[in-house]
Amino acid sequence: MLDDIMIGQFFPADSLLHRIDARVKIIVLFIFIMAVFLCDTRADYIVLILLNIILMYISKIPISMYLKSLKPMLWIILFTFIIHLFGDAGEPIVKLWLFSATWNGLFEGTFITIRLFVLILMASILTFTTSPLVLTDALESLLNPFKIIGVPAHELAMMMTIALRFIPTLIGETDKIIKAQKSRGADFSSGNIVKRMSFVMPILIPLFVGAFRRADELALAMEARCYRGGQGRTRMKEMKLERLDFFVSVLVVIVVIVLIIFKIKGI
Numbered sequence: 001m002l003d004d005i006m007i008g009q010f011f012p013a014d015s016l017l018h019r020i021d022a023r024v025k026i027i028v029l030f031i032f033i034m035a036v037f038l039c040d041t042r043a044d045y046i047v048l049i050l051l052n053i054i055l056m057y058i059s060k061i062p063i064s065m066y067l068k069s070l071k072p073m074l075w076i077i078l079f080t081f082i083i084h085l086f087g088d089a090g091e092p093i094v095k096l097w098l099f100s101a102t103w104n105g106l107f108e109g110t111f112i113t114i115r116l117f118v119l120i121l122m123a124s125i126l127t128f129t130t131s132p133l134v135l136t137d138a139l140e141s142l143l144n145p146f147k148i149i150g151v152p153a154h155e156l157a158m159m160m161t162i163a164l165r166f167i168p169t170l171i172g173e174t175d176k177i178i179k180a181q182k183s184r185g186a187d188f189s190s191g192n193i194v195k196r197m198s199f200v201m202p203i204l205i206p207l208f209v210g211a212f213r214r215a216d217e218l219a220l221a222m223e224a225r226c227y228r229g230g231q232g233r234t235r236m237k238e239m240k241l242e243r244l245d246f247f248v249s250v251l252v253v254i255v256v257i258v259l260i261i262f263k264i265k266g267i
Contacts, residue, residue: 009065009127009128009168010127010128010129010130010131010132011061011065011128011129012131013059013060013061013129014060015058015059015060015061015129016058016059016244017055017058017059017125017129018059018129018130019242019244020129020244020245020248021138021239021240021241021242021245022130022134022135022137022138022239023138023141023142023239023241024241024245024248024249025126025129025130025138026126026135026138026139026142027142028248028249028252029122029123029126031252031256032048032051032122032252033119033122035048035256035259036048036115036118036119036122037115038259038263039115039259039263040111040263041262041263043262044259044262044263045111045114045115045118047255047258047259047262048118049114049118051255052118052121052122052125055125056121056125059125059128059129061128061129065124065128066121066124066125066128069120069121069124069128070117070120070121073116073120076116077113077116077117080109080112080113080116081109081110081112081113082109083109084105084108084109084112085101085102085105085106085109086099086100086101086102086105087105088102088104088105088108088109089102089104091103091104093106127164132161132164132165133161135160135164136157136158136160136161136164137157137239138239139156139157139160140153140154140156140157141239143156143157162218166211166214169214170207170211173207173210173211174203174207177202177203177206177207178203181202181203
């Protein structure tokens with residue numbers, strides 16, 4: 001189950017998406033997130049779905065990886081769909097005890113489900129095609145203008161780097177702890193929910209102890225290397241916008257204009 005968690009994973013490849021500047025990808029992601037929340041017609045959703053399929057194809061990353069990124073969120077998506085199906089008013093389809101599934105709830109739940117799928121896939125495309133270090137440098141570069149109002153750009157970027165870097169490490173540590181507990185006779189798959197919850201503490205305690213130990217070791221390592229924040233720091237590879245980045249920006253503007261036209265005309 002833990003192998004299905006793809007947060008923070010990066011897959012090196014020689015694709016068009018890998019070569020795009022990370023700053024452009026972050027801005028494009030935010031634009032499409034806003035577009036997803038503004039979408040309310042079938043044409044809008046069709047455009048976004050086709051765009052996601054095209055981006056997944058040109059990323060040269062196996063579709064199975066994207067499906068794995070969706071798997072941990074399936075229960076939340078299913079719960080959201082059920083809430084809309086039985087919670088929205090309208091003409092009933094079927095009645096189950098005190099609740100009625102309605103046609104309006106079916107349509108709304110379907111659109112919300114598609115919206116969640118699109119959002120998760122867009123975020124996965126960004127993280128799969130951008131290494132955590134490059135992603136952090138891009139975030140710091142985008143936050144730099146806000147330093148004039150006191151936003152600690154470098155510190156925020158550093159925290160995000162560490163968080164992204166240690167997600168796979170902590171997942172691996174959790175897997176080792178679970179296997180160690182199973183070798184000692186722990187059973188995580190049987191019994192009622194109260195019994196299963198009682199096995200959480202033997203996992204969480206060593207996990208937190210290991211996390212604090214790693215944090216302390218990281219702090220000592222940073223101090224030993226005379227880390228004093230972002231002031232005066234340089235990078236081996238400076239981020240530069242290329243022709244491809246400008247082309248992608250223009251293409252995104254065109255897609256957004258198309259979505260706006262669909263919304264105005266109510267297609």
